[in-house]
Amino acid sequence: MKGNGPRINRVGELxxxxxxxxxxxGSIVDLPRFSALVMxxxxxxxSHTEQISEPRLLAAVQERAGKQVSxxxxxxxxxxxxxxxxxxxxxxxxxxxxxxxxxxxxxxxHLGPIESTLFKLRANPNRPDLVRVxxxxxxxxxxxxxxxxxxxxxxxxxxxxxxxFPWDYYVHKxxxxxxxxxxxxxxxxxxxxxxxxxxxxxxNARRSMAPAFGREAAKHLPxxxxxxxxxxxxxxxxxxxxxxxxxxASNLWFPFKVAxxxxxxxxxxxxxxxxxxxxxxxGLSSVEQVAGARAFAPEKFVGFGIADDAEILAAITRFxxxxxxxxxxxxxxxxxxxxxxxxxxxxxPRDHPDFRxxxxxxxxxxxxxxxxxxxxxxxxxxxxxxxxxxxxxxxxLGDGRYESGLKIAPLSHSTHTxxxxxxxxxxxxxxxxxxxxxxxxxxxxxxxxxVLRLRQGHxxxxxxxxxxxxxxxxxPRYTLLHTLAHALIRAFALECGYxxxxxRERIYAREGMxxxxxxxxxxDSEGTLGGLVRLADPEMLAxxxxxxxxxxxxxxxxxxxxxxxxxxxxxxxxxxxxxxxxAAETSCERGNRFLDRKLLVPTFGGAESAFxxxx
Numbered sequence: 310m311k312g313n314g315p316r317i318n319r320v321g322e323l324x325x326x327x328x329x330x331x332x333x334x335g336s337i338v339d340l341p342r343f344s345a346l347v348m349x350x351x352x353x354x355x356s357h358t359e360q361i362s363e364p365r366l367l368a369a370v371q372e373r374a375g376k377q378v379s380x381x382x383x384x385x386x387x388x389x390x391x392x393x394x395x396x397x398x399x400x401x402x403x404x405x406x407x408x409x410x411x412x413x414x415x416x417x418x419h420l421g422p423i424e425s426t427l428f429k430l431r432a433n434p435n436r437p438d439l440v441r442v443x444x445x446x447x448x449x450x451x452x453x454x455x456x457x458x459x460x461x462x463x464x465x466x467x468x469x470x471x472x473x474f475p476w477d478y479y480v481h482k483x484x485x486x487x488x489x490x491x492x493x494x495x496x497x498x499x500x501x502x503x504x505x506x507x508x509x510x511x512x513n514a515r516r517s518m519a520p521a522f523g524r525e526a527a528k529h530l531p532x533x534x535x536x537x538x539x540x541x542x543x544x545x546x547x548x549x550x551x552x553x554x555x556x557x558a559s560n561l562w563f564p565f566k567v568a569x570x571x572x573x574x575x576x577x578x579x580x581x582x583x584x585x586x587x588x589x590x591x592g593l594s595s596v597e598q599v600a601g602a603r604a605f606a607p608e609k610f611v612g613f614g615i616a617d618d619a620e621i622l623a624a625i626t627r628f629x630x631x632x633x634x635x636x637x638x639x640x641x642x643x644x645x646x647x648x649x650x651x652x653x654x655x656x657x658p659r660d661h662p663d664f665r666x667x668x669x670x671x672x673x674x675x676x677x678x679x680x681x682x683x684x685x686x687x688x689x690x691x692x693x694x695x696x697x698x699x700x701x702x703x704x705x706l707g708d709g710r711y712e713s714g715l716k717i718a719p720l721s722h723s724t725h726t727x728x729x730x731x732x733x734x735x736x737x738x739x740x741x742x743x744x745x746x747x748x749x750x751x752x753x754x755x756x757x758x759x760v761l762r763l764r765q766g767h768x769x770x771x772x773x774x775x776x777x778x779x780x781x782x783x784x785p786r787y788t789l790l791h792t793l794a795h796a797l798i799r800a801f802a803l804e805c806g807y808x809x810x811x812x813r814e815r816i817y818a819r820e821g822m823x824x825x826x827x828x829x830x831x832x833d834s835e836g837t838l839g840g841l842v843r844l845a846d847p848e849m850l851a852x853x854x855x856x857x858x859x860x861x862x863x864x865x866x867x868x869x870x871x872x873x874x875x876x877x878x879x880x881x882x883x884x885x886x887x888x889x890x891x892a893a894e895t896s897c898e899r900g901n902r903f904l905d906r907k908l909l910v911p912t913f914g915g916a917e918s919a920f921x922x923x924x
Contacts, residue, residue: 317400318440319399319434320340320405320440321338325383325384325731328347328384329693329694329730333347333697333729334697334720335347335537335539335562336561339556339557340438343412343458344407344459346407346408347539348406348539349539349721350721351722356385357401358382358386360380360588361381363381366381366569366691367379367381369569369642369643370567370693373567374696374728377724377726381728382728382730383732385401385402394434395434399434407423407430409462409556410424410473411476412428412444412458413458413493414449414455416447416449419447422473427445428445431443441457460493462555463553463554463556464533464551464552464553464554465561466550466552466699466700467700468547468716469696469718470534470535470537471561472534472551476491477489480509481514482514482516486511490510491508491510492508493508502517502518503518505517506518526553532550534547537718540719542722552700560701560702562697563698563703565694565695566692566693566695568690568693569692570647570689571664571688571689571690572647579616581661582612582613585612586609589609593622599618599625644815644817644822647817647826648817648824651666651741652824654668661687662687664687665685665687666685668681669683672847672848674851678742678921679742680742681739681741682845682850683738683845686842687736688734688830689732690732690733690813692730693728693730694720695717696718696720697717698718699718735830735841736829736842739824741823742823742824747920751784751786755785759907759908759914760788763881763883763903763905764782766874766876766878767781769876770880770881773879784820788903788904790817790818790824791899791903792885792906792908795890795897796890796909797857798814800856800860801844801853804853807841809896810892810896811829811895811896813830814892815828815898828841829841855924858909858924859924860889862906862924864906866886867913871884871912871913873885873886882901882903883904883906883907884905884907884914890906909921
């Protein structure tokens with residue numbers, strides 16, 4: 310990562326996957342001594358970005374972001390040269406800017422923008438973690454220039470805008486004194502808004518931060534300026550009411566992304582190898598070029614075995630033709646191809662470096678509900694960031710599509726032809742429920758009180774967010790599979806050695822589909838170490854499944870949890886809470902919506918709607 314300014318300064322490090330899920334474009338990274346905003350794609354240097362090939366993901370991105378997007382790229386990166394603090398690797402990274410721009414001195418309590426002459430960025434090429442902004446000529450700390458701290462209040466709106474808090478406007482209640490000199494102070498140790506004060510030393514105006522966060526906060530704040538600091542731009546007009554938000558708030562940034570599990574399409578071993586190394590081989594168009602590349606880097610061609618240069622070129626040409634062919638009507642379907650390969654083993658390659666599945670026997674006591682169990686010993690997930698939202702999370706649908714009409718903040722000022730991606734490798738377990746059993750259960754519960762209340766709560770939830778309730782509604786089988794996935798995530802975490810937040814879900818719940826994939830992935834090339842795959846063995850899965858369903862039948866918050874009515878509080882979950890089913894946002898694809906233990910197992914709320922009998 311690099312910081313912009315008079316010169317380039319390294320200020321920290323992030324993993325590529327963090328730039329997709331946690332600290333993407335437009336988000337604020339909390340560094341050891343200040344905070345920084347990740348800038349837009351216009352300022353990224355793509356000369357050090359690696360292009361990756363994933364046709365299914367590219368087709369899905371083009372459907373959502375436009376046909377002008379032609380490439381998927383990893384973040385810019387150059388391997389670190391140990392001992393060389395002035396090498397090229399120190400100047401390559403993701404651009405960031407100090408944000409919020411207002412800082413405060415912990416000694417004299419001065420509050421002002423970083424553009425003022427009182428604050429200065431001090432770099433440290435050898436220790437990026439020591440880069441800081443200092444308050445020069447502090448009247449209190451005379452012997453040294455103390456490190457300035459980022460002020461922890463900003464303005465944001467649901468249109469994706471972010472701005473510095475209007476300190477001058479706020480302390481003077483809309484009318485500046487013309488000689489503003491601000492101080493920031495706190496009273497007591499609680500840290501709440503009522504204990505924080507901003508003072509204008511010039512006119513002695515003083516105000517608590519409590520009104521900025523109260524019920525009538527809009528009366529005390531100016532209208533939104535439509536600022537996109539990651540693009541250095543302002544929208545001409547924004548009619549969304551801004552709100553004060555704290556630095557580090559969980560609703561400050563939500564990624565708007567799409568991800569696919571890489572499904573190899575090639576059976577030919579040469580095509581498989583070309584697909585694996587496509588970014589390095591895509592430029593080769595003649596036998597002479599293949600021979601030259603082979604002589605220069607022979608280790609790259611070990612996977613081609615005894616194939617000669619002409620055969621390798623033919624494979625490259627075939628793969629290029631397939632990659633550039635016009636996508637089919639369903640090319641942007643994210644889950645369909647995955648389901649077909651997972652349920653039809655003949656379509657899966659036998660020994661692909663990025664995808665391998667091994668069928669497991671279903672334990673006899675679960676054959677009435679489960680029809681198939683797979684150990685996914687090799688798995689590759691590729692995700693692309695398309696934009697982001699603030700305040701309200703994107704309404705991500707279970708089939709990989711996104712609801713139109715959301716206020717998605719852009720990644721660049723101009724039309725971009727590429728999107729940032731991240732790839733991770735790992736392992737997983739795939740479970741497929743008996744379709745006939747699911748279909749019969751779904752007919753039985755469609756008019757059940759639990760489903761009707763969930764749908765009413767969903768309508769109210771969508772109405773609050775101007776979302777089409779009919780297009781966002783998921784059938785009862787989705788709630789069943791989603792609830793089962795969350796119950797298994799908690800049970801798997803106790804057995805496999807990974808944290809619950811490190812296990813992700815993928816739900817296949819369309820008509821004719823009734824399955825789920827629980828997987829874990831790591832950003833390194835080796836993936837993970839088999840702890841999750843081991844749970845696919847019949848004896849282990851039987852025990853863990855029994856434990857998961859037993860735990861789901863009883864919650865420490867029962868009977869309040871079991872009797873929860875989503876139509877009363879406009880939520881999209883029935884019997885579910887943090888004590889029993891809720892999962893981290895890194896694990897859940899639907900933000901802990903469409904969960905209900907009553908549809909999974911018997912609970913205090915009843916047994917007639919449960920799919921599984923009492924364990």
